[in-house]
Amino acid sequence: MLVQLQQAAKSSALKGLMKRQILKGSAYLRPTVLSRRQQSNLAVGQSQPFVPTPKYIQQDRDAIVRILSSVGSRREVEQYLRYFTSFEAQRFAIIKVGGAILTDELDTLAQSLAFLNHVGLYPIVVHGAGPQLNKILASRGIEAQYSDGIRITDAETLAVARKVFLEENAKLVEALERLGTRARPIIGGVFQAEYLDKEKYNYVGKIVNVNKAPIEHSIRAGTLPILTSMAETASGQTLNVNADITAGELARVLKPLKVVYLNEKGGLIHGVTKKKISSIYLDREYNDLMKEPWVKYGTKLKIREIKELLDTLPRTSSVAIISTKDLQKELFTESGAGTMICRGFKINHADSLDSLPSKALEDLILHHNALPSTYASVEDFKKSFANAKLRVYSDSYNESIAVVDLSNPELPVLAAFGAYDRNWLNNVVDSLLSTLRTDFPSLLWRLHPSTKNLEWFFAKSEGTLFANNLYYFWYGAKDLNTISNFIKSDQPFASACLSSNLAEANPKTTTNSATPPNPPNTAQKRSFSTFSRWNSNKMIRPFVSNVAKRFYSVEAQQIHKPLKAVSSKPSKIVLLGARGHTGKNLISLINTHPHFELSHVSSRELKGTKLPGYSKKEIHYVNLSVDDVKKLEEEGEVDAWVMALPNGVCKPYVDALTSANGKSVIVDLSADYRFENNWNYGLPELNDRVALRNSKRISNPGCYATGSQVGLAPILSFIGGQPSIFGVSGYSGAGTKPSPKNDLNVLTNNLIPYSLTDHIHEREISHHLNQPVAFVPHVASWFQGITLTLNVPLNKSITSRELRNLYQERYADEPLINVQGDVPLVKDISFKNHVSVGGFGVHSGGKRAVIVVTIDNLLKGAATQALQNLNLACGYDEYAGIQLD
Structure with a gap:
């Protein structure tokens, strides 16, 4: 597994990008993270293996996620990352490392830990040193003594053990720092112990108290805590404690999501089959497992100790026994790599909804149901199935549910499928679906395109179709006419779901709450997953969403009409992350704004230097911590915060402000x-300006996404298939960090495609237009400005003139959208605040249109749009401080 990661890193643009940073003397390489020996070697010109710095990699988290995705799907990696980072840092994982690992696999271990840290995770490492201790004792002619599996530790052995533990701890810390990962040795002060049995074992401890403060201090300082398994008595006497026991006692206090034991075998091996055991669910397997004749001695003791540990931890916790090289695969994929042990669950079934407690039923049907519905209450749900034959499945904790409608025995339909978020990550939903597959040879279900775990459903189905503004999935279906007839008859339900979703997207409270992500690229895997096959067979004509009609209604005209000022009170702005191109452009716009003034501009690299390009007052860059941000908010010193930070970095600041x-x-x-329902999506020309005016949380759209949505919105009701978007950006879109995508030596006489599938803007465009699109970005040799060529299949014939008229009517009152007849050019949009739309080519058959859009990625694609949103949210004229071209 680690070899894959290393090869991916070696072969990716990421390494070349980082290497150029070093050769150019980039500030991203901080000498303080290198050991003195490294600095000395670099100074005299000795060759050193390239190592990335934590700061740099954290800013390139998306690139690291792509590397990690080599172990599984990107969905799995991102889903587990969100899950792990949603808890306190010290609750992520405790990793117990045996002494043999430190001797034989030190580099592999350090690289695995560094990767975890580079994506923002802080594993707590507890290590032993048994083999090293035995080796030194043997060299001195001392034979190691054990009783009941516990090392007898006399004074001489203890003295050697202390020295060995310190040395092994330092070896791991130094190995991590050579990789640019900050680590802190914690060799005491955490575990307080009493003598286990002084007469029998001498200096061996029994842990009676755990002080987690040193660990928390380490994590707050951004360093990985590396602990030895030594403990002290209340009077300060050092005692030896088994590392497994130490890790378990620490887990009882911190209650981590994962407890990981690294071993050479990579898991528990079945005594009969000699194969690695993938998973053990203790609640249903423990008693039978402990009766197996091969489960004895150390294996029996380990399983018993793990059960006793997990019985004291939350049910979300689990223990993994794995090899060092498979650490990432175990943590970031559903299949895992070693042996996963958890308390587990059982799947129950009944023939009535009354089998579940009413509170659980309400939560799962109304709040955690993945399937679309129009139910305002559980009573509505029950009433709609009053005469239906149902089969109801749930786990033993009533945290997951599946309801199957058996009204049509030829085609059972999944009526509800609900689960708490954690159950998507601990195999509960997989077990639920596995049970359904056992009981039902065929099954159909429908999902809205905005479903949170849409890719999981794609992976579990044998066929899919998008129709009636819904995805229809099935497995085991033999007669496709049955599915076709069902989908045709399902339009009233689908329309009701759409109306319900639109009603939820009340313009006074939120915008576009029911919008789709880009569907996964699964056409190669599915027999019936595309429009074309169904349309060519004339089996089903996909239902065209009526969401587009909102753009032409009287109410919509009021919602989207530009808003004038309702306030003239000055506002103080804090800009977090001012080093990049967008930050600089926003500073320039605020400098000429009649009502805004900057109070703080935060940048870690530029701390202490004077802010250039701002003349309202003298400002110096500061480095605001999360605590600083919270304090300013509590003191009411700030009117608006602008987060110009890399993806994945904002959450701690937003949480602090909240x-x-x-x-x-x-x-x-x-x-x-950009995909959160409780945030307003800040594209004023297409979304609810009234909601933006009343909003405190606004997500600024991406540059490609803004241009693409402006180019597609007026013809949503005409779209008859998946539009494809060919986008080309200037190299400013690649940011300020050197990379092949902003290196003129690479770009000259060249065009670089990148992120060929699943680009974040592909999902964003699809999500907010409620229309799946295909998007391929490129970077070219000019500095700023984007051109987008939109190729759109149509469901009805239209002329070029009619097409242009649609756009002119739609954007007649939008000063930042320019509709023109000819093709807009990049050179005419650079340094301008508007979007240009033109071209309007229509194929001779009348069923395919091509529209060209240009936008400045740093202005209307970022800074200008941010200023629009700030103006609206702070009560000013929408275009205050914006030069109308």
Whole structure:
């Protein structure tokens, strides 16, 4: 597994990008993370293996996620990352490392830990040193003594053990720091112990108290805590404690999501089959497992100790026994790599919804149901199936549910499938579906395109179809006419779901709450997953969404009409992340704004230097911590926060502002909150300006996404298939960090395609237009500006003139959207605040249109749009401080 990661890193543009940073003397390489020996070697010109710095890799988290995705799907990696990072840092994982690992696999271990840290995770490492201790004792002619599997530790053995533990701890810390990962040795002060049995074992301890403060201090300082398994008595006497026991006692206090034991075998081996055991669910397997004749001695003791540990931890916790090289695969994929042990669950079934507690039923049907519905209450749900024959499945904790409608015995239909978020990650939903597959040879279900775990359903189905504004999935179906007839008859249900979703997207409270992500690229795997096959057979004509009609209604005209000022009170702005191109452009716009002024500009690299290009007052860059941000919010010193930070970095700051219960506005320029229902998506020309005016949480759209949505919105009701978008950006879109995508030596006489599938903007465009699209980005040798060529299949014939008229009517009152007859050019959009739309080519058959859109990626694609959103949320004229071209 690790070899794959290393090869991916070696072969990817990421390594070349980082290497150029070093050769150019980039500030991203901080000498403080290198050992003195490394600095000395670099100074005299000795060759050193390239190592990335934590800061750099954290800013390139998306690239690291792509590397990690080599162990599984990107969905799995991102889903587990979100899950792990949703808890306190110290609750991620405790990793117990045996002494043999430190001797034989030190580099592999350090690389695995470094990768985890580079994506923002802080594993807590507890290590032993048994083999090393035995080796030194043997060299001195001392034979190791054990009783009941516990090392007898006399004074001489203890003295050697202390020295060995310190040396092994230092070896791991230094190995991590050579990789640019900050680590902190913690060799005491955590475990307080009493003598286990002084007469029998001498200096061996029994842990009676765990002080987690040193660990928390380490994580807050951004360093990995590396602990030995030594303990002290209340009077300060050092005692030896088994590393497995130490890790278990620490887990009882911290209650981590994962407890990981690294061993050479990579898991528990079945005594009969001699194969690795993939998983053990203790609640249903423990008693039978312990009766197996091959489960004895150390194996029996280990399983018993793990059960006793897990019985004291939350049910979300699990123990993994794995090899060092498979650490990432175990943590970030559903299949795992070693042996996963958890308390587990049982799947129950009944023939009535009354079998579940009413509270659980309400949560799962109304709040955690993956399937579309129109039910306002559980009573509505029950009433709609009053005369139906049902089969109801649930786990033993009533945290997951599946309801199957058996009204049509030829085609059972999944009526509800609900699960708490954690159950998507601990195999509960997999077990639920496995049970359904056992009981039902065929099954059909429908999902809205915005479903959170849509890719999981794609992977579990044998066929899919998008129709009636829904995805229809099935497995085991023999007669496709049965599915066809069902989908044709299902339009009233689908229309009701759509109406329900639109009603939820009340313009006074939120926007586009029911919008789809880009569907996964599964056509190669599915027999019936595309429009074309169904349409060519004339079996089903896909239902065209009526969402587009909102653009032409009287109400919509009021919602989308530009809003004038309702306030003239000055506002103080804090900009977090001012080093990049977008930050600089936003500073320039605020400098000429009649009502905004900057109060703080935060940049870790530029801390202490004067802010250039701002003349309202003298400002120096600061490095605001999460605590600083919270304090400013609590003191009411800030009116609006602009997050110009890399993807995946904003959450701690947003959480701090939320916990402070302040009244300030947040505009996030990253992609972190563009898919959150409780955030307003800030594309004023297409979304609800009234909602933006009343919003405190605004996600600023991406540059490609803004241009693409402006180019597609007026013809949504005409789209008859999946539009494809060919986008080309200037190299400013690649940011300020050197890479092949902003290296003129690479770009000259060249065009570089990248992120050929699943680009974040592909998902964003699809999500907010409620229309799946295919998007392929490229980067070219000019500095700023984007051109987008939109190739759109149509469901009805239209002329070029009619097409242009649609756009002119739609954007007649939008000063930042320019509709023109000819093809817009990049050179005419650079340094301009508007979007240009033109070309309007229509194929001779009348069923395919081509529209060209240009946009400045740094202005209307980022900074100008952010200023629009700030103006609206702070009560000013929408275009205050914006030059109308």
